[in-house]
Amino acid sequence: MPDPMRIRAQVTGDKATVRVLMAHEMETGQRKDAAGKPIPAWFIQEVSATHNGKPVLAAQWGPSVSKNPFLQFVVKGAKAGDKIAISWKDNRGETRTDEAVVS
């Protein structure tokens, strides 16, 4: 199973800033290994976020996103105690979902 994400969600005024660190290799498919063979592409393709179960963000990612990506966004109307869930799916079909409580 993929390693967990780190999610922090903090309220400032009437919105919450969500910061997410994802653990992923994000191989572009352009690199070659020591033997000269191409390293197969392996990257996150879909990212989605929900606020108390309601979708608030959907993104399509490609191989140009860095290894161990960092994502930050703002959710309007989020209050302390609300739940923020993040999911990703990579091109191998692996997925990971993690949840955090807004503080």
Added chain:
Amino acid sequence: MKLKPVLAASAIALIAASVPAQEKSAADGIAEYRKMLEDGNPAELFEAKGEALWKRKRGPKNASMEACDLGKGPGVVKGAFVELPRWFADTNKVQDLESRLLTCMERLQGLDPKTVTDERFGRGEQANMEGLVAWISAESRGMKMNLPTSHPEEKRLYELGKRAFYFRGGTHDFSCASCHGEDGKRIRLQDLPNLTHNPGNGVGFAAWPAYRVSSGELWSMQRRLNDCFRQQRFPFPGYASEVTIALASFMGINAKGAESIAPSIKR
């Protein structure tokens, strides 16, 4: 007699004035870049992995690492990092964090240390080690380096480390001190800490382990030293070998009182 300090002071002022303004702004730029990255330091991912590994039952003995004594008693993690390397009675050796973890893995979990020491950095058990050092160092974040120096072995390792630090050799006739023996030196745009005295809070010894953005890896002090040996064109030191622990003792004792920010983030 009174003239001397005045002369010295004016000489310093002249040197300060002749330093080009550009150099400072480049260093400031790097500092700003690090500040921006700090917010999302991927070392946190390694910390999470390390904490889980510490508590997970593994190995032939199906045991966790929770009974491991890092110097402050079995299972005490907080504050242990800033007092390593130190002498341990049960092994009668001065050990750094990595070599101590090897002892615990072997004694508690029954894992062969060779699964770590013979592995390449970043793979298999080496990757597990990186997680462990990230988490253990993070538990002492903000604390001050305070290595014990009372045991004769600790003194011996410090002296050995000092010798290794100043030892010149290899095709380039390099020593550690060639790059890390003076203030204000740089390699490309990176400031090189002067490790012959306390380089300051969160600099040098007090900044490692660290996440390297350029390679997307977490480097322990063992790996940092291994790469220093490579840059000097020295033969690679054995993982957790005595010379690496001696160098860590030398740097760690010199850094007494410096605030540890490990695991930090590097370009």
